Amino acid sequence: KQEVTQIPAALSVPEGENLVLNCSFTDSAIYNLQWFRQDPGKGLTSLLLIQSSQREQTSGRLNASLDKSSGRSTLYIAASQPGDSATYLCAVGIFGSNTGNQFYFGTGTSLTVIP
Amino acid sequence: NAGVMQNPRHLVRRRGQEARLRCSPMKGHSHVYWYRQLPEEGLKFMVYLQKENIIDESGMPKERFSAEFPKEGPSILRIQQVVRGDSAAYFCASSPTAYEDYTFGSGTRLTVV
Numbered sequence: 001k002q003e004v005t006q007i008p009a010a011l012s013v014p015e016g017e018n019l020v021l022n023c024s025f026t027d028s029a030i031y032n033l034q035w036f037r038q039d040p041g042k043g044l045t046s047l048l049l050i051q052s053s054q055r056e057q058t059s060g061r062l063n064a065s066l067d068k069s070s071g072r073s074t075l076y077i078a079a080s081q082p083g084d085s086a087t088y089l090c091a092v093g094i095f096g097s098n099t100g101n102q103f104y105f106g107t108g109t110s111l112t113v114i115p
Numbered sequence: 116n117a118g119v120m121q122n123p124r125h126l127v128r129r130r131g132q133e134a135r136l137r138c139s140p141m142k143g144h145s146h147v148y149w150y151r152q153l154p155e156e157g158l159k160f161m162v163y164l165q166k167e168n169i170i171d172e173s174g175m176p177k178e179r180f181s182a183e184f185p186k187e188g189p190s191i192l193r194i195q196q197v198v199r200g201d202s203a204a205y206f207c208a209s210s211p212t213a214y215e216d217y218t219f220g221s222g223t224r225l226t227v228v
Binding site for chain 1: 217
């Protein structure tokens with residue numbers, strides 16, 4: 001069974017800092033990996049999706065990497081802003097004809113960017 | 116395209132009542148997934164449906180919970196005789212095929228009092 005762990009559980013940084021969020025998973029046979037943002041009481045916003053054949057994806061100030069062999073992914077946020085404050089979720093996708101594309105989620109990293 | 120629509124956004128039920136959560140997938144999407152987020156826990160898969168078929172319900176509690184995705188209309192997650200432990204955020208997602216990325220709705224927050 002896939003287990004997804006995110007470290008740290010909470011992070012507080014001053015505005016402008018670069019930061020790294022970590023995600024580890026136990027089974028390297030993944031279909032894809034996705035990073036989401038969740039604001040309090042809100043839904044999920046997809047940030048970056050990495051297919052299993054890819055090593056990284058970039059969007060603006062965000063960069064996500066994937067190392068399947070070691071079971072790790074990182075989300076790098078450059079020049080953090082107060083508006084980046086949210087919970088960041090890592091989700092590891094598996095695929096099967098009888099399962100579709102299911103995600104296993106970590107419990108998230110709660111990020112606070114201090115102005 | 117309006118995205119994945121879930122309603123209601125918030126639902127309050129007394130213990131023992133029934134809760135019906137609705138999910139309208141994006142236009143052209145025939146695959147629906149339901150996830151549950153319990154307080155202080157990560158999202159967990161519940162059920163995967165295609166039109167008129169349940170494909171995988173391995174994450175559904177064995178009792179009181181059921182799901183459907185009829186030929187016409189939204190997907191419904193039904194919880195009978197709700198208990199306090201059912202209080203959670205329930206998210207659905209839809210995709211056009213089993214292989215493609217999917218989009219999450221904003222969720223229904225169920226509170227059982």
